[in-house]
Amino acid sequence: MGFMQTLRRPKIRDQASEQIKQYIVEHHLGPGDRLPTESQLAETFGISRPSVREATKALEFLGIVESKTGVGLTVGRLDLSRVTEHLGFHAGLLDADPLQLIESRVIVETGVLPRVAKQMAADPAIEPRLRQLVDQFRAARDLKTWIALDIQFHRSLLEASGLQPLVAFGDLLHVFFQRFRESVKRAEWKQGIESHQQIVDHLAAQRVDAAVAELRAHIESHQERIR
């Protein structure tokens, strides 16, 4: 019978990572502040250094602490991109509904366009950058560079909004979209190039609604490919 217990003894390294977090809070440490050395932590917690390391390396992976050879451990600074970097990988495993991912992209990327239009009017450096990417598209000859440029275009669009959280979210999704970008056919390039061109044109002329419509159609064109 298996009803009893499953009362697993908590793992030492997990206790250690909790204690380290607790240490940070109790000592009111902020980003950049120093932590005790691994040896000191090991002695304090009454465990071995390898266990402490497994704890700190896990925390470091998330960005909660940083470690430098010859220096020591310091408290880290957490930003969204750091987190999504690893989570994006997860979105690939998690068999999310492709239709939901497409719709999510549409909402985020079109939602950002009004801001982009404003930023373009204020910062003359943005438009040339986008046009340069469109031109590189036309010169692209193989699928691989086309994909890379497509990713960069959409990323630049998000970057132009100045909203880093949304850039991070875009990066997260792009891992997933890579999968069916590969199934793009040559004939569909041309259409993609024209879409990008028109989006930039619309934005430069402050025709936000037209840009939104074009971008929505562009992203939703993936829908036909996923069946």
Add this chain to the structure above:
Amino acid sequence: MGFMQTLRRPKIRDQASEQIKQYIVEHHLGPGDRLPTESQLAETFGISRPSVREATKALEFLGIVESKTGVGLTVGRLDLSRVTEHLGFHAGLLDADPLQLIESRVIVETGVLPRVAKQMAADPAIEPRLRQLVDQFRAARDLKTWIALDIQFHRSLLEASGLQPLVAFGDLLHVFFQRFRESVKRAEWKQGIESHQQIVDHLAAQRVDAAVAELRAHIESHQERIR
């Protein structure tokens, strides 16, 4: 002279974690599937087992892999709550521009409302759920439960859209947003309650534009508090 290099050799365990992720992708492994043993991984990568462990423990921390004593390593199941739990333990470490967070939330949450209105028309269960949350607001007496309910309300809004990726992203934004909520004053509750009420009313009546305007004003009201 310091101009040369700063070309840090990539750390072995980081290479290892990358290789493990790569292994999962290349072998098309999904949650629950087995990975090679630590010893096998160590031998395959040509490194020691402790280094493999530091890599796997970091991945396990995020839920990318799971390990059970006597069993082995398996691919993990996405558990965002675990991540947000680790992130939220100390607000002082979170680094994000408040204005960008606010604007990002506005874009995501308002962008979702057209879909929510559609879903409400199709699924009669949604409206009572939202109204119930509004009612609980009115009954709330302390700041803590108010914050919890506020988070839940906005989350339910995203859930009602049926777009899981945006729900997950919303959770992440809330973690970074948390510290600003604590500075809400009692007088501002009332206003928040009324906002929520009106948003639900507008949506129920299919007045999407009005709901968008109200939600935007509601979120942007935080701007005045962060100076």
Add this chain to the structure above:
DNA sequence: GTTGGCAAGATTGTCAGATAATCTTGCCGT
């Protein structure tokens, strides 16, 4: 006196090997 480099110490990075704890599997007796 100032500057430059070098040496020593401190700290993390990596490794090897061993033992304990825990889970699975299959055998054996009833």
Add this chain to the structure above:
DNA sequence: ACGGCAAGATTATCTGACAATCTTGCCAAC
């Protein structure tokens, strides 16, 4: 057929050592 026990497999933890890297301070040269 069923239940328990033993053996194997695998992760969990520890000890100890050495390598790589950064910081600090001393010392010599100018």
